[in-house]
Amino acid sequence: MAEITHTNSFVVEATWDDGVEVWVSESDSVPGLIAEAESRPQLIEKLALLIPELLELNNCPTNPDQPLDITLRFHCAAEHREERIRLPKAA
Numbered sequence: 001m002a003e004i005t006h007t008n009s010f011v012v013e014a015t016w017d018d019g020v021e022v023w024v025s026e027s028d029s030v031p032g033l034i035a036e037a038e039s040r041p042q043l044i045e046k047l048a049l050l051i052p053e054l055l056e057l058n059n060c061p062t063n064p065d066q067p068l069d070i071t072l073r074f075h076c077a078a079e080h081r082e083e084r085i086r087l088p089k090a091a
Contacts (some may be wrong), residue, residue: 009069016076031058
């Protein structure tokens with residue numbers, strides 16, 4: 001039987017869309033995640049709510065004793081930037 005790996009580290013890619021002037025984010029490590037917001041702080045706030053919900057809905061194994069560690073990579077024509085956010089312990 002395969003051992004289930006509990007990880008609390010996730011990567012989210014956020015790309016600036018000049019056409020509609022929003023950050024669009026998605027992630028290969030968080031199933032179903034697609035979110036957009038007009039600013040970086042708004043996107044971070046939205047992701048802080050969405051990521052734990054999506055992980056629970058998709059039965060993704062996490063360690064409930066550890067916080068979720070999110071690496072958020074911002075991409076736009078002028079710059080590429082990476083931020084890390086830490087969410088409270090997984091549900």
